[in-house]
Amino acid sequence: MTTLTHALGDSATMVARQLRHMQRYPSLTLTLMGMPIVFLLLFVYVFGGAMGAEGASGNRSDYANYIAPGIMLITVASAAQGTAISVAMDMTEGIVARFRTMAIARVSVLSGHVVGSLIQAMLAVAVVTAVAVLIGFRPSAGPAEWLAAFGLLALVSFALTWLSVALGLVANNVESASNLPLPLVFLPFLGSGFVPTETLPAGVRWFAEYQPFTPVIETLRGLLLGTEIGSSGIQALAWCAAIALASYLWARKLYNRDPAV
Amino acid sequence: MTQHTPGTAVAATGLRKSYGDHVVLDGVDLDIPAGTVFSLLGPNGAGKTTVVKILSTLIGADGGRASVLGHDVATESEAVRAAIGVTGQYSAVDGLLTGRENLMLMARLHRLGRTDAKRRAAELLERFDLVEAAGRPAATYSGGMRRRLDLAMTLVGRPRLIFLDEPTTGLDPRSRRDMWQITRDLVADGVTVFLTTQYLEEADQLADRIAVLDHGSIVAQGTAAELKRRVPGSHVRLRFTEAPSLESAARVLGGEADTEALTLKVPGNGGVASLRELLGRLDTESILPEELSVQTPDLDDVFLALTGHRSADDNARKANR
Numbered sequence: 001m002t003t004l005t006h007a008l009g010d011s012a013t014m015v016a017r018q019l020r021h022m023q024r025y026p027s028l029t030l031t032l033m034g035m036p037i038v039f040l041l042l043f044v045y046v047f048g049g050a051m052g053a054e055g056a057s058g059n060r061s062d063y064a065n066y067i068a069p070g071i072m073l074i075t076v077a078s079a080a081q082g083t084a085i086s087v088a089m090d091m092t093e094g095i096v097a098r099f100r101t102m103a104i105a106r107v108s109v110l111s112g113h114v115v116g117s118l119i120q121a122m123l124a125v126a127v128v129t130a131v132a133v134l135i136g137f138r139p140s141a142g143p144a145e146w147l148a149a150f151g152l153l154a155l156v157s158f159a160l161t162w163l164s165v166a167l168g169l170v171a172n173n174v175e176s177a178s179n180l181p182l183p184l185v186f187l188p189f190l191g192s193g194f195v196p197t198e199t200l201p202a203g204v205r206w207f208a209e210y211q212p213f214t215p216v217i218e219t220l221r222g223l224l225l226g227t228e229i230g231s232s233g234i235q236a237l238a239w240c241a242a243i244a245l246a247s248y249l250w251a252r253k254l255y256n257r258d259p260a261v
Numbered sequence: 262m263t264q265h266t267p268g269t270a271v272a273a274t275g276l277r278k279s280y281g282d283h284v285v286l287d288g289v290d291l292d293i294p295a296g297t298v299f300s301l302l303g304p305n306g307a308g309k310t311t312v313v314k315i316l317s318t319l320i321g322a323d324g325g326r327a328s329v330l331g332h333d334v335a336t337e338s339e340a341v342r343a344a345i346g347v348t349g350q351y352s353a354v355d356g357l358l359t360g361r362e363n364l365m366l367m368a369r370l371h372r373l374g375r376t377d378a379k380r381r382a383a384e385l386l387e388r389f390d391l392v393e394a395a396g397r398p399a400a401t402y403s404g405g406m407r408r409r410l411d412l413a414m415t416l417v418g419r420p421r422l423i424f425l426d427e428p429t430t431g432l433d434p435r436s437r438r439d440m441w442q443i444t445r446d447l448v449a450d451g452v453t454v455f456l457t458t459q460y461l462e463e464a465d466q467l468a469d470r471i472a473v474l475d476h477g478s479i480v481a482q483g484t485a486a487e488l489k490r491r492v493p494g495s496h497v498r499l500r501f502t503e504a505p506s507l508e509s510a511a512r513v514l515g516g517e518a519d520t521e522a523l524t525l526k527v528p529g530n531g532g533v534a535s536l537r538e539l540l541g542r543l544d545t546e547s548i549l550p551e552e553l554s555v556q557t558p559d560l561d562d563v564f565l566a567l568t569g570h571r572s573a574d575d576n577a578r579k580a581n582r
Binding site for chain 2 (some may be wrong): 006009010013016017020021024025093094095097098099100101102103104258259
């Protein structure tokens with residue numbers, strides 16, 4: 001029982017440390033929010049007219065509605081990239097060696113990163129969603145749907161953050177830590193994030209339909225815009241649980257090995 | 262083999278560690294009484310940091326056993342961690358946090374309550390002369406300040422054994438003397454100190470016992486005085502322009518004359534008083550040396566005397582990183 005209390009207490013201390021870092025080094029958070037906002041503006045204002053005309057429903061605002069869930073997911077993935085960077089930075093500093101020689105819950109160093117990043121990601125999602133609404137995103141969701149949508153995004157963020165922690169640990173330096181999670185940011189493009197999967201060529205379409213981000217996007221779209229969710233919801237939850245568990249075990253194993261000399 | 266007797270801080274037998282083909286530690290034995298300062302002396306690459314890493318539970322040994330304050334480092338690492346503090350060669354402070362926040366972080370991790378944590382942080386800031394800098398991020402600190410903050414963070418949990426891994430490497434002479442004084446104060450409080458250094462003078466100043474580590478093995482162990490007896494002592498070297506002066510000086514002072522180089526080696530520590538006395542004796546005989554220099558043994562001399570070679574080569578140094 002005390003072990004659990006200690007683990008929680010130490011994790012809370014580490015989360016406070018991460019939040020302080022965010023406050024002292026806000027440019028990282030801003031950069032992470034910047035990329036999805038640039039994508040959003042680019043797609044709505046540059047491609048929006050043409051894409052809207054091609055699609056079933058027509059105008060720029062409809063396209064903003066169509067891509068908003070994908071953009072929200074990119075925001076979460078982009079925040080996860082920040083996690084890998086800050087984990088890798090931490091590992092190169094002497095402070096983690098200090099933590100390792102202290103009688104504290106070992107997992108707390110990692111869970112501090114995860115919870116800190118989760119808060120950061122949710123903050124970024126809120127900002128990006130607000131920008132989307134400003135430029136024409138008109139969700140039909142009520143409070144319950146919004147809650148469910150943010151809950152799902154938090155779950156995705158939790159899973160991707162554990163994955164990023166592992167990637168940050170496996171990377172030898174900060175540069176590779178920033179590159180390793182990059183595919184996560186582009187996965188929504190190879191799904192139903194920006195175009196209906198039916199419009200994709202056969203091989204890409206197969207990938208798009210079975211990759212984890214597609215059910216997440218479809219579920220978000222259903223919650224926020226009232227489209228059909230079907231089995232996407234349960235698939236999305238299953239993917240999140242699987243990624244989170246596997247990544248947690250991987251990260252824990254990486255952290256517990258002897259640090260490189 | 263490493264049974265804990267009361268009063269033993271560190272006991273190790275046959276510690277071995279290799280990275281690939283490179284043997285870093287080749288059977289290291291240690292026995293350090295509690296409440297003393299023990300210094301592991303050696304050049305870069307000798308394996309000093311590896312010993313500290315194993316004893317502080319950061320890495321595992323490939324062979325041998327070690328116990329710290331009665332707890333086995335491999336099987337009771339949590340108990341070891343609770344009793345030790347480590348201040349490494351690379352500063353272990355959080356650069357984005359202020360000095361005070363760094364100390365508060367440590368206090369929270371040692372599970373002090375908010376009031377106690379604040380009091381402990383304030384106390385250590387005061388003791389380590391960091392009160393003025395307490396509100397600035399540690400990244401803006403000078404080398405000496407970072408090292409002091411680092412040590413202050415180590416002391417938050419009142420460890421009974423402190424590892425100081427090259428605590429003064431890269432510090433200016435004043436900061437180095439500050440660190441020495443801090444170390445002496447720690448010992449006065451009854452803490453055991455495990456110090457690694459590449460400076461003979463530092464080990465001499467601080468340590469009760471010194472072990473010389475070379476290529477992963479301990480080549481000599483003893484008090485500073487014992488080790489120095491095995492090393493050519495410090496001496497005064499006098500050079501003359503002509504043989505008769507050398508001969509009369511040798512008659513007056515004794516020592517070792519070199520008639521080829523016209524030099525005379527006189528044992529002595531080169532202190533002002535003894536130099537004045539030496540020159541006074543030459544003066545009464547009207548002998549005027551051309552040149553006078555004081556030679557003190559340094560780490561290289563110790564190594565030469567103990568191992569027959571000068572300090573470890575660059576390959577070993579790289580491999581230890």
